[in-house]
Amino acid sequence: MAERRIAFRLNGREVSCTVRDHETLAAMLRDRFQLYSVRESCAQGLCGCCTVIVDGLAVSGCLYLAPLVDGKSVETVEGLGEEGRLDPVQTAFIEHGAFQCGFCTPGMVLMSHQLLQENPQPDQEAIAHYLSGNLCRCATYPEIVEAVRAAAQGSHVAKEEKSHG
Amino acid sequence: MTREVGRSLPRLESEAKVTGRAEYIHNLTLPGMVYGKIVRSTVAHGRIRRIDASQADRLPGVVAVITAAEVARIVQDPYYGPAFHDQPVLAVDKVHYVGDPVALVVGEDRDVLEAAADLVAVEYEELPAVFDERAAAEPGAPVIHEVIRPAATFTDLKNLKPASGSNVAMAYQLRHGDLEAGFAQADYIFEDEFHSHQVTHTPLEPIVTVAEPRGDGGLDIYTSSQSPSFVRMELARLLKWPENRIRVRTAYLGGGFGAKLYMKLEPLAAVAALLLRRPVKLSLSMEEQFYTITRHGATVRLKTGVTRDGRMVARACTIWWNGGAYADIGPRVTQKSGFTAAGPYDIPHVSIDSYAVYTNLPPAGALRGFGIPQLVWAYESQADLIAHRLGIDPWEFRWKNALRPDRPHATGTLMRDAGVLEVLQELKRLMRWDEPFDRGSGTRRRGRGIAIGLKAAITPTTSVAIVNLYGDGSCAVYSSTVDMGQGSDTVLAQLAAEVLGLDAREVRIVHPDTDVTPYDMATLGSRSTYHMGNAVLRAAEEVRHQLRAIGSEIFKCRPEEVELQDGHLVAGERRVSFKEAMEWRFGMQAGNLIGVGSFTPTYKKPDPATGESEDITTFWMVGGNGAEVEVDTETGRVTVTKLVTVGDAGKALNPGLVRTQLSGAALMQLGFTLFEEMRFEDGQVVNASLADYKLLGMRDLPSSVVAEFVEVGATHGPFGAKGIGEVGSLAVSPAVANAVFDAVGVRITSLPLTPEKVLRALKEQAGEIWEEVE
Ligand code: FES
Numbered sequence: 036m037a038e039r040r041i042a043f044r045l046n047g048r049e050v051s052c053t054v055r056d057h058e059t060l061a062a063m064l065r066d067r068f069q070l071y072s073v074r075e076s077c078a079q080g081l082c083g084c085c086t087v088i089v090d091g092l093a094v095s096g097c098l099y100l101a102p103l104v105d106g107k108s109v110e111t112v113e114g115l116g117e118e119g120r121l122d123p124v125q126t127a128f129i130e131h132g133a134f135q136c137g138f139c140t141p142g143m144v145l146m147s148h149q150l151l152q153e154n155p156q157p158d159q160e161a162i163a164h165y166l167s168g169n170l171c172r173c174a175t176y177p178e179i180v181e182a183v184r185a186a187a188q189g190s191h192v193a194k195e196e197k198s199h200g
Numbered sequence: 201m202t203r204e205v206g207r208s209l210p211r212l213e214s215e216a217k218v219t220g221r222a223e224y225i226h227n228l229t230l231p232g233m234v235y236g237k238i239v240r241s242t243v244a245h246g247r248i249r250r251i252d253a254s255q256a257d258r259l260p261g262v263v264a265v266i267t268a269a270e271v272a273r274i275v276q277d278p279y280y281g282p283a284f285h286d287q288p289v290l291a292v293d294k295v296h297y298v299g300d301p302v303a304l305v306v307g308e309d310r311d312v313l314e315a316a317a318d319l320v321a322v323e324y325e326e327l328p329a330v331f332d333e334r335a336a337a338e339p340g341a342p343v344i345h346e347v348i349r350p351a352a353t354f355t356d357l358k359n360l361k362p363a364s365g366s367n368v369a370m371a372y373q374l375r376h377g378d379l380e381a382g383f384a385q386a387d388y389i390f391e392d393e394f395h396s397h398q399v400t401h402t403p404l405e406p407i408v409t410v411a412e413p414r415g416d417g418g419l420d421i422y423t424s425s426q427s428p429s430f431v432r433m434e435l436a437r438l439l440k441w442p443e444n445r446i447r448v449r450t451a452y453l454g455g456g457f458g459a460k461l462y463m464k465l466e467p468l469a470a471v472a473a474l475l476l477r478r479p480v481k482l483s484l485s486m487e488e489q490f491y492t493i494t495r496h497g498a499t500v501r502l503k504t505g506v507t508r509d510g511r512m513v514a515r516a517c518t519i520w521w522n523g524g525a526y527a528d529i530g531p532r533v534t535q536k537s538g539f540t541a542a543g544p545y546d547i548p549h550v551s552i553d554s555y556a557v558y559t560n561l562p563p564a565g566a567l568r569g570f571g572i573p574q575l576v577w578a579y580e581s582q583a584d585l586i587a588h589r590l591g592i593d594p595w596e597f598r599w600k601n602a603l604r605p606d607r608p609h610a611t612g613t614l615m616r617d618a619g620v621l622e623v624l625q626e627l628k629r630l631m632r633w634d635e636p637f638d639r640g641s642g643t644r645r646r647g648r649g650i651a652i653g654l655k656a657a658i659t660p661t662t663s664v665a666i667v668n669l670y671g672d673g674s675c676a677v678y679s680s681t682v683d684m685g686q687g688s689d690t691v692l693a694q695l696a697a698e699v700l701g702l703d704a705r706e707v708r709i710v711h712p713d714t715d716v717t718p719y720d721m722a723t724l725g726s727r728s729t730y731h732m733g734n735a736v737l738r739a740a741e742e743v744r745h746q747l748r749a750i751g752s753e754i755f756k757c758r759p760e761e762v763e764l765q766d767g768h769l770v771a772g773e774r775r776v777s778f779k780e781a782m783e784w785r786f787g788m789q790a791g792n793l794i795g796v797g798s799f800t801p802t803y804k805k806p807d808p809a810t811g812e813s814e815d816i817t818t819f820w821m822v823g824g825n826g827a828e829v830e831v832d833t834e835t836g837r838v839t840v841t842k843l844v845t846v847g848d849a850g851k852a853l854n855p856g857l858v859r860t861q862l863s864g865a866a867l868m869q870l871g872f873t874l875f876e877e878m879r880f881e882d883g884q885v886v887n888a889s890l891a892d893y894k895l896l897g898m899r900d901l902p903s904s905v906v907a908e909f910v911e912v913g914a915t916h917g918p919f920g921a922k923g924i925g926e927v928g929s930l931a932v933s934p935a936v937a938n939a940v941f942d943a944v945g946v947r948i949t950s951l952p953l954t955p956e957k958v959l960r961a962l963k964e965q966a967g968e969i970w971e972e973v974e
Pocket residue numbers: 074075076077078079080081082083084085086095096097098
């Protein structure tokens with residue numbers, strides 16, 4: 036089994052490691068970097084539990100091969116927010132009780148964060164569309180939609196405050 | 201006045217969950233750990249002729265291949281199960297379904313295991329198999345288990361006698377009133393049969409167990425289990441060890457829904473770890489979850505006698521449960537669900553016959569409702585059918601027949617603290633039942649429906665809790681209740697905090713660790729808030745008692761005059777902190793104040809002949825659902841536009857969590873109702889993947905999802921609270937089917953309500969020929 040050395044940016048820091056050719060991104064992040072927010076559940080790219088952002092695009096860590104992140108930038112939920120401060124999406128998830136068991140939550144949070152970057156004021160349809168690849172077996176969907184809406188409101192308000200101040 | 205109880209506090213572990221740092225066994229790695237992969241039967245019923253593991257054994261990275269022969273070196277009698285001891289650690293001589301574990305390959309490298317498992321060659325002599333619950337119950341059907349041995353672990357199952365020599369593993373019967381006389385009084389008799397399909401739990405954290413042999417000869421088990429106390433007890437029995445040699449720990453569960461109950465991977469992981477003397481991790485893949493545990497398919501036949509003015513006077517219920525190859529908890533489903541098969545209705549003459557049937561399908565167990573949703577599917581579909589036939593409004597029909605307070609349920613137990621009427625009323629309000637309704641037009645027809653279900657809490661069961669006040673005045677609750685997303689950590693902390701005058705966020709919940717946390721029957725059946733809640737209350741009251749005694753000495757007053765507020769003892773103007781009280785008591789920051797609380801409700805076991813008992817359950821659960829649907833008459837597609845859920849919470853200790861539980865349960869059941877369905881060919885699951893077995897996603901969300909509760913205080917519940925985890929799921933399926941009927945006038949009697957079925961029914965209704973294209 037061939038191995039290779041790769042270097043990439045992980046949650047804002049330059050890192051390098053040796054990976055096997057067939058190793059998945061999810062396995063690498065868990066086994067070599069202890070980033071347990073990346074979770075393998077369906078292993079078929081269908082549930083979103085293993086969501087990782089690679090160069091600004093959401094990918095399924097269970098299908099994406101680790102060697103491919105060489106030279107790229109990788110983000111997981113562990114890199115979200117600032118030291119000691121949660122990202123507004125995370126705060127909104129807490130305030131709206133947008134999870135039960137929490138297993139799908141990192142994927143949901145990352146995708147919602149990504150959505151708001153692309154579309155700061157999504158309507159219900161846009162939210163459902165963007166998150167349709169993320170499953171929540173606890174079916175906390177209504178609360179997730181509310182949380183994303185609230186986070187959008189919040190970022191909207193924050194921006195306005197900034198422009199006024 | 202309460203401060204902690206009744207407030208919608210976010211989950212204590214919220215931050216850990218949104219940052220991805222919450223602990224799951226899924227993430228656990230131990231030094232020297234090896235991994236296992238299960239080799240599964242490829243035939244539905246057969247004798248094992250030969251197992252050849254030599255090729256797999258030679259594969260680099262493979263540490264061992266384990267079969268029943270190796271299991272026997274550790275466990276002589278390898279059969280386990282919560283109701284019957286019928287499931288072997290690995291198949292012995294025979295396999296009973298496609299997917300039955302036959303061998304385990306263990307390796308250091310997870311990547312070679314799949315290939316190694318494929319290299320284990322197993323030869324079978326196939327036996328005739330049977331998959332349908334009705335066919336399997338017939339005399340002459342191939343017998344799946346020649347001998348059935350009962351387990352005697354749970355009190356409520358003690359009097360269930362398994363029947364050997366047939367696939368009817370157990371029969372429960374209830375006789376109430378005089379059925380013949382009842383039918384003689386009826387003006388109309390309705391006979392209908394309803395069918396529920398197999399579905400499965402698919403928690404997103406697949407079932408996982410790590411077993412680690414200890415240097416002192418003991419064994420540590422880390423497992424995604426809903427029932428750590430049971431795992432320890434049952435493993436100890438298999439190993440013939442005292443319970444104190446085994447330590448079982450859990451973490452947060454990435455969903456459970458009943459899939460992670462009793463024993464799943466634990467016996468195999470334990471045996472492998474003991475054989476190899478190193479930690480072994482077994483993780484199911486999503487696919488394997490489909491082979492491990494399912495929800496019972498069921499056939500329910502109802503014969504109901506009704507008078508001209510719409511009173512139900514007699515009902516005979518016959519239920520066949522498709523239990524699959526091993527009983528798991530099927531006998532409890534058969535009995536407990538049997539109790540309430542006639543519904544929340546005041547029917548003077550009732551008979552119930554409920555059969556647990558073995559088939560050559562994957563084992564069926566508990567899934568959010570212990571069989572009740574399958575029964576409600578039948579009796580609430582029929583209730584609508586009757587109401588329409590008699591020209592009575594479906595809500596009025598239910599209201600008229602509903603069991604009123606203090607009336608005897610068919611079991612003979614009086615209806616107490618059961619919010620049947622309250623739930624019906626709230627359902628009517630939220631559905632705007634009395635208001636005009638847009639019925640759609642053209643090919644888009646709209647309809648609405650309601651349904652209501654009743655469940656008896658599993659009784660009697662025990663919960664024990666410890667509340668520990670440390671030297672600095674901080675507090676921890678030790679409980680074996682497993683938080684799998686329902687929010688039990690938060691609610692138990694709220695209860696302890698309420699008693700001790702603390703903020704719930706300051707209370708630490710110590711997660712299940714059988715070396716540390718006391719016994720709990722299991723986290724199942726909506727029992728934790730009520731049972732563990734009571735245990736925690738009692739334990740906290742003991743600590744309060746001790747604190748008050750200290751306070752009375754400090755303040756020189758009577759203990760009753762000492763209040764607990766914000767972590768302080770208070771008497772009039774005088775205050776000392778808990779920390780100061782501990783220093784006063786122990787002379788320095790040291791010591792503990794420990795309270796132990798234990799709760800077991802009263803119960804009277806049913807009379808074996810009649811199935812009746814005046815104390816069958818410690819509380820009744822009542823849930824109602826309403827649905828508005830749009831049916832596309834060209835495609836048969838059903839779109840649920842509004843889903844209403846009402847549950848009786850007794851007293852909502854945390855209203856936010858209660859609503860989320862109610863709507864989560866209802867939406868899960870909505871998936872089961874509309875599209876989730878395990879499909880089989882010759883006993884083989886042919887859609888064991890999320891690609892082919894569709895879970896409810898964001899796009900399937902009804903545009904309006906409403907979840908509300910009523911509060912009909914439970915006399916013996918903590919602050920009047922009851923369990924709520926399953927209540928939202930009980931009546932979803934019939935509510936949707938009733939709405940479909942209301943929209944287009946076709947009655948679907950078998951789940952799920954797929955477009956094909958609806959379209960076929962529409963064509964038949966129009967007298968058109970339905971062409972089957974293969
Ligand atoms: S585990 Fe990768 S999408 Fe499900």
